[in-house]
Amino acid sequence: MKKVGVALLGLGTVGGGTYRILSEMREKIKSTDDVDIEIIHVLERNQDRVRELGVDPKIVSTDINNVLKDPRISIVAEFFGGIEPARSFLIQSLKAGKSIVTANKEMFSKHWSEFECAAKEGNAGIYFEATCAGGVPIIRTLTASMQGNTIQSIQGIVNGTTNYILTKMADEGKDYDSVLKEAQKLGYAEANPSADVDGFDSMYKLSILSTLCFNKKVPLNKIYREGITGIDKIDIENGKKFGYTLKLLAIGKLNDGKIEARVHPAFIANENPLASVKGSFNAILINGDNVGDIMLYGRGAGDLPTGSAIVSDIVYCARQQTHKLSSFDNRPEAVSDEDFENDFECEYYVRMNVMDKPGVLAKIAAAFGKYDVSINSVEQIASQGSANIIFMIHMTQESFINKAIKDIKSLSEVLAVNSIIRVI
Structure with missing residues (x-):
């Protein structure tokens, strides 16, 4: 049976949940996946948290070098949150040939390409199932x-x-x-x-x-x-x-x-x-x-749902002979404006408050029409001295509705454009 050593960076909410699952499910994972996953080291400052979870204090420290220099550790799971020191620790781990597992969506979305470069250098893997929807695979x-x-x-x-x-x-x-x-x-x-x-x-x-x-x-x-x-x-x-x-x-x-x-x-x-x-x-x-x-x-969140996704990645990583990285150019400089559409199309709900007087609707309709914005329906609710109007707008471009709303806001009869909500 393959034995795999894991380090946990942090014992916060998700880190603690992951520790519990790995400890409680170790025998089951051995029988179902033919891999024995052992927690070799934990980075954690909070000794109360260490005692609360029943972690052996002998495997706990605050020094990342205890992880990087331990040949028994092949997978590093990170739970710090934020950018640093998580980013630096994970890049060092990858360069040391240790695969990483993370739920840190902000860090990963901003530094994905850096992790891939480090992974190629260290011949390691990157696993991030838990970054996007907690326990949802x-x-x-x-x-x-x-x-x-x-x-x-x-x-x-x-x-x-x-x-x-x-x-x-x-x-x-x-x-x-x-x-x-x-x-x-x-x-x-x-x-x-x-x-x-x-x-x-x-x-x-x-x-x-x-x-x-x-x-x-x-x-x-x-x-x-x-x-x-x-x-x-x-x-x-x-x-x-x-x-x-x-x-x-x-x-x-x-x-x-x-x-x-x-x-x-x-x-x-x-x-x-x-x-x-x-x-x-x-x-x-x-x-x-x-x-x-x-x-x-x-x-989409919580200690055990997200911990479940982390453990899934750890087991999946442990069973890989080789690690697959992106098949496309993931560098920031590879991004081209031509690949993206910024002026998307939607239907719209628009609510505004206007003076309750003749001709107001005609002026608003003219402003919409000027930019080829077609009105699907209108609902008006009168109140003292003013009226609340709801427009449901046919499919149109974002730039068109924005130009129309700018003109409508300039009308003296329009007291406020309260809400613009896209309809999918």
Whole structure:
């Protein structure tokens, strides 16, 4: 039986979950996968955490050299989070011939090409199943199960915090601020929630996923990003009247050889399978030209769900004779503007508050028409001295709607353009 030594860098939430799974499942993995995985070393400063998990203190230190110089260790799993020292430690590990496993999506999306260069130098592997959707096996699906397809699109709910917030707002009619505070108390949202609610977390994940889908590097600066901080419960309720559910989506598409990548709130039809994904769950919908639609669903965060993906990577890595890296040029300098579509097309929901007087609708319609923006329907709700108007807009280009809205905002009769939400 093959014996494989592993080092764990950190015993935080996911690191602790991984330690538990590897310890409890060691005998099962030996019997089912014919590999004996032993935790040789752990990097951790917090001795209380070491005692809490029952880790042998003899294998714990704070010195990365204890990992790099130990020939028994062939796999290094990282749980620090952030960029440094995680990036430096993993590059050193790869150059030392040790394969790496990580759930660190920000670091990986920003430094993937550096890791590949180091992996080639050290003849080691890179495994990152846990970076994109916790326990959902999306990476292996894309890399090992879709060879008979050209992937046309990927749409996903890949952030549990924002999905929890939007679900609560929809189901209980609560406003954004109150649900965010509730999510923070429950541990679903950080004290500084920007990475989640401003769409950065989803953007990091989409960079990784769309790169794999389209076999071409999709850097962060080619992804449009918009978060959920401006979402009003009024718009969620209005969406219900039209048969829509609001979600924060990560979207990647291949159109006529060009890649479209964006993260933003979107109304989706209630019949869309993603509409039924509630709470902190994740789900990803892939479309291949031959297989059609495939949807993966599960928990996108947490110690054991994410630890499950980490352990899967460790076992998978341990069984490989050779390590596969990207088949495309993954360097930042290989990216060309010509490969990306920035002016994407959507339908739109637009809500605005205007003076309740004759001729206002005609002026707004003229502004839309000036840029070939076609109105599908109009709903007007009068209030004291003003009117709230909801426009549902036919499919149009992003640049066209932006130009039209700019002109509409300049009209003296328009008091505010409250919401612009894309409809998928």
